[in-house]
Amino acid sequence: MPNYDLIAILGPTASGKTPFATALAATLHTEIISADSRQIYRGMDLGTGKDLDDYTVNGQQIPYHLIDIADPGYKYNVFEYQRDFLTAYETIKQRSLLPIVCGGTGLYLESVLKGYRLMPVPENPELRQRLETKSLEELTKTLEQYKTLHNSTDVDTVKRAIRAIEIEEYYKLNPVPEREFPALNSLIIGVDIDRELRREKITRRLKQRLDEGMIDEVRRLLAEGIAADDLIYYGLEYKYLTLYVIGKITYEEMFNGLEVAIHQFAKRQMTWFRGMERRGFTIHWVDALWPMEEKIAFVTTKLREV
The missing domain is CATH 1.10.720 (Transcription Termination Factor Rho, Rna-binding Domain; Chain A, Domain 1)
Structure with missing residues (x-):
């Protein structure tokens, strides 16, 4: 185990990567760093699919980082993610634990797994x-x-x-200057899910979140003073739900358009992860349908192979 600096769990939306990561964290007695570009925002819960209940495993609360760290309307970027990831990573390592980064934002994941040299870009x-x-x-x-x-x-x-x-x-x-970023020896685990099953889960989850009050969440954010354009900027759920709430599209147009957009997004996520493999990353894939015990055993075996 000491030969790895980090475990990364990645996969498309609705693949079950978060329950997998939290169950693994419970087994390894460690903590999770989120790699989701929208779950960083406070109050944007149903639309981003935070599913914070997943962070309780058999009564054990799994510590998590980089969720609920920014106010809605703020334009958080990958440079800030690298900075905040390093802070969380070093905090966890100081406790002699093996951090797990989990998420589906390919750019965020690749920026820390590869150690991109980035700098903040001011507005022009x-x-x-x-x-x-x-x-x-x-x-x-x-x-x-x-x-x-x-x-x-x-x-x-x-x-x-x-x-x-x-x-x-x-x-x-402005040429990018050298920026210190540790070279991380990462065990990368991908969750592969059958396309039809993924589509079925996406549709079911969308209906569930609408029933749980996702539209009311958008209404609340607008009432709190978040500009409609700022919510639309975040795309997917916030784009379509905002357009519906402000009367630009019908409920049917919202649901059908959003359903298609999420399916397309999941497909783009997989395209990114396959691209990572072509760019030299080794991703060890597990089947989403494997029992949780089998997935965890797969990872622990990989850790011992080093």
Whole structure:
């Protein structure tokens, strides 16, 4: 076990990676660092699928990090994630524990597993003003001049596309300086789920969260003063539910559009993880249908192989 610095549990939405990670954490008596770009926001619970009940295993509370650390409306970024991940990682290591990072945000995971050298990118008001009248299609073409788009997350909304261009333009003009980031020897475990089963679980979970009050959650956030555009910026549930609440689309349009968007998102997540393998990461896959005991045994065996 001491030869590994970190265990990473990744997988698409609805694959069951969080219950797996918490059960493993309970077995290893350790703590979890979240790698979810939206679960960092306070009060955004149902729409981000926090499922905090999963962090209680057989009556044992599993400590977690990087959930509920920012206010809704704030534009948290991957540079901040690296910084906050390191703080959590070092805190856990000081307790002589083997941290587990778990999530489905591929960029966040890759940024810490590979140790990207990043720096904060300030806003560029002049560039934003120049781009604000452009269509999403035009912005996408502009962004493609800077880099190959491996997924459509950066061009999900006009605001996201403008921010992505702003970042690329800054990096073009300002070479990234060396930044200390530890080289982590990570055991990476992927949760693979059959596509049809994944689709079924996504639809069932969407209906469940709507029944639990996901629309009321969005209404509350808007009532608290979060701008509709800021919620739409977060995409998926918050995009479609906000459009419904402010009267831009019908309930049926919201449900059908959101269901399709989540399916597409899960597909993009798997595309990212397969891309990680092509970029040199070794991911050991477990089947989502394996019993929990079998999944945990698989990981503990891998830890002993070192």
